[in-house]
Amino acid sequence: MPITTREWQLAARPHGEPTPDDFRLVELERPDPAEGQVAVRMLVMSVDPYMRGRMNPGKSYAARWEIGETMKGGAVGRVVASRSPAVPEGALVLADAAWRDVAVLDAAHVRVLPELPGIPPSYHLGVLGMPGLTAWAGLFRLAEFREGDTVFVSGAAGAVGSLVGQFAKLNGAAAVVGSAGTPEKVRWLTEEVGFTRAFDYHDGPVAELLAGAAPEGIDVFFDNVGGEHLEAAIGAFNEFGRGALCGAISGYNATEPAPGPRNMFMMVTKKLSLRGFIVGDHADLRDEFTTKVTRMVTSGDLVVRETVREGLENAVDTFLDLLRGGNTGKMVVKLAD
Known part of the structure; x- marks a missing residue:
């Protein structure tokens, strides 16, 4: 049975500051996971300054978004269906598949996250991400x-x-x-x-x-x-x-x-x-970073602050507000409990 999902697409390339008209929210049907795939319900998505560069036509270090393409970015979600033994149903995962509420992804393209008591999933997009x-x-x-x-x-x-x-x-x-x-x-x-x-x-x-x-x-x-x-x-x-x-x-x-x-x-x-x-280019530091910074977070040595907005329908306004300096700490959009 197909999966219905809401997704933000790039509607136009902005000239100067982006406007809401440069984006559109669509409803699509995605097929059930095939062998080696998982379906992920997104809990929280990230908006980041680098995403502005992905709206431009020129080459950059992050792949540009194409007109009519569903936009991408960091998100943490829960696996709701799995056809991969490596990523079981119920797993908390990190994926480059934000700007939608549900995604069907190759299991190789998600990273299973540890369940850390007292640490919100959104921290994997910020202080631990x-x-x-x-x-x-x-x-x-x-x-x-x-x-x-x-x-x-x-x-x-x-x-x-x-x-x-x-x-x-x-x-x-x-x-x-x-x-x-x-x-x-x-x-x-x-x-x-x-x-x-x-x-x-x-x-x-x-x-x-x-x-x-x-x-x-x-x-x-x-x-x-x-x-x-x-x-x-x-x-x-x-x-x-x-x-x-x-x-x-x-x-x-x-x-x-x-x-x-x-x-x-x-x-x-x-x-x-x-x-x-x-x-x-510095992914080799991830293990050292994760170990030390998780300890800093759980001990209370780090002050962690998030600016949280609610709902996929508010993702574009949140992103535009980020570019204007509307955040303190990490800016995220909560998509589901």
């Missing part, structure tokens, strides 16, 4: 964090940035400075998350705000924003500073190329190392 591993790999491998470093994190109140700052503090950073987009986020970072100092980047030139927050300079920069933040960090770096460049959300909706930092020559004079990275 791709954003958490991104923070871990970027800070420790790419930026080569060392005890005593002063760390600056742009987009610090997001899913990745808030974890970078905490990982640094828990491993002996001298100071952790963050930028965010609202006074409420700044207060959350300093009063609850444990950042040494934070500032609202709307309050003035980022270079001046950073100089006030880190008067003795920075040793490590974790960048989620790009643009003015990257230029400010180059100016604030001490000699031999290291940067992990994760994203540049300030330019994701730009219709013209943004100007580059005007102080690039300081990379030479200060002997800096700036390294861009994609988390998929």
